[in-house]
Amino acid sequence: MLELAGAVLPLLDAGHTLAVATVTRINGSAPRTLGTAMALADTGAVIGSISGGCVEGAVYEACREVLQTGEAALHEFGYSDDDAFAVGLACGGRIEVVVQRIEPGAGWSGSALRAEFVAAASRQPAGLALVVGGSAFGSILVAGYVEQPRPSSPLGARDERRLQAELATRISAGRGGLAVVDCETGFVEALFVVAASAPRMIIFGAVDFSAALADASVLLGYRVTICDARPVFATADRFPSADEVVVEWPSAYLARTEVDARTVVCVLTHDDKFDIPLLEVALGLPIAYVGAMGSRRTHERRLEALREAVDAGVLERLHSPIGLDLGASTPEETAVSILAEVLAVRNAASGGLLRHTSGPIHRAAAVHADEGI
Known part of the structure; x- marks a missing residue:
């Protein structure tokens, strides 16, 4: 209702x-x-x-x-x-x-x-x-x-x-x-x-891919924040669907802002000076999803830098390169790829083709449980 x-x-x-x-x-x-x-x-x-x-x-x-x-x-x-x-x-x-x-x-x-x-x-x-x-x-x-x-x-x-x-x-x-x-x-x-209050989608990087991801995330009920340290790019006019646009050093903002177990963090900057300290903070937080955009070469370089500060088990939480393999190339297609992975992780689903899976298509959510009090 x-x-x-x-x-x-x-x-x-x-x-x-x-x-x-x-x-x-x-x-x-x-x-x-x-x-x-x-x-x-x-x-x-x-x-x-x-x-x-x-x-x-x-x-x-x-x-x-x-x-x-x-x-x-x-x-x-x-x-x-x-x-x-x-x-x-x-x-x-x-x-x-x-x-x-x-x-x-x-x-x-x-x-x-x-x-x-x-x-x-x-x-x-x-x-x-x-x-x-x-x-x-x-x-x-x-x-x-x-x-x-x-x-x-x-x-x-x-x-x-x-x-x-x-x-x-x-x-x-x-x-x-x-x-x-x-x-x-x-x-x-x-x-x-x-x-419940809307879950947060925090997108780092004021780029075209971020604008498309913000638009799509709003449709899924997320409260969207765009964060970038560059004021010339991080403007409300460039991201009209975002609930807020923050000009601040990414790792400092994530360390101070409010997050919970439903929060999604997407790092779309693929710039090491932002990404490495930001991912160190993100992987230490009890949040739902941490993803980072970049090529496989960029991913390997990130991992090498992060291994010095983050335990190997914690690194397993990092979704990089971000998204599912949908053949996406445009910002809008990439937004679908990223959110598809976010949903799969949230629902503990395989992310594979339904025709290759078995069992119920519609999974029971926590709200379905009958309880005696």
Whole structure:
């Protein structure tokens, strides 16, 4: 639901009612992940996608019904071998979808739920809990707010606080998921939908390849920083898609800036006076990916210089020459090559052709795990 925040906020702020369908359970192969959402506005506008096309028509009809009734509904979709033309997932998996209505009231502008949408749209940490099982099915909770579509079987105040406390913990950890929470009135099954702050892509070198990589990285949800020690090249006008352009000695900037386990560092300068001290710093940080551009000869020269300061095991973390072998040559093609490797590393994937692999195509993410709390 929060993935749609930027698109649905203007509709909600204008007073429109939405029906939102959220994937709350996945069994087998499915094209999207847990928490993926699709919304239908009372204007007829459709935002987002549940499955990439194969069950959208049925989800649309389910949303239309919830828009009319206001009653939350649970639907399951899967592929039927007996009737291949039935509504279902051609990939063979099964998904469970909960559809809920969001109707902004008089206090919407100052509501806690709106604040979570605003935070998610701004790529800041946000979260909400959707009750998907039990007597309070269909309830939506955020910190300091609960919407319960069935007043006859509401959550108790202590249960609300229990779920909100669990949500706060998950927002802080950036970890969503489906969980069964032990509450005062019994076990409550809830999907915790969490939007973490955007991961960082730090690109060193104010060159054409950096501009293309910045453009592509934004599409993948990264917060992009361009850093170069040369002020004549490192300008905001040359990198309009970057969130920030920093003029500073690369190794000094990386040593002082904030990074985490999701941060990606791409060194595109291929200039030893910048690269060697920068890579020494980068390889000593607990970040997701360190890559450096350059020829094989440049790579060997780098390795020789780095061996004097960096342990051999640590050097294994360096992706150089950067990117996957796609035959890329232009800046735009090279950006695809680099990001393809970043995704493969992030997902512990081979980066090979899918037709040469076996097993599920869609890998389970951490958010898929069912948990008991």
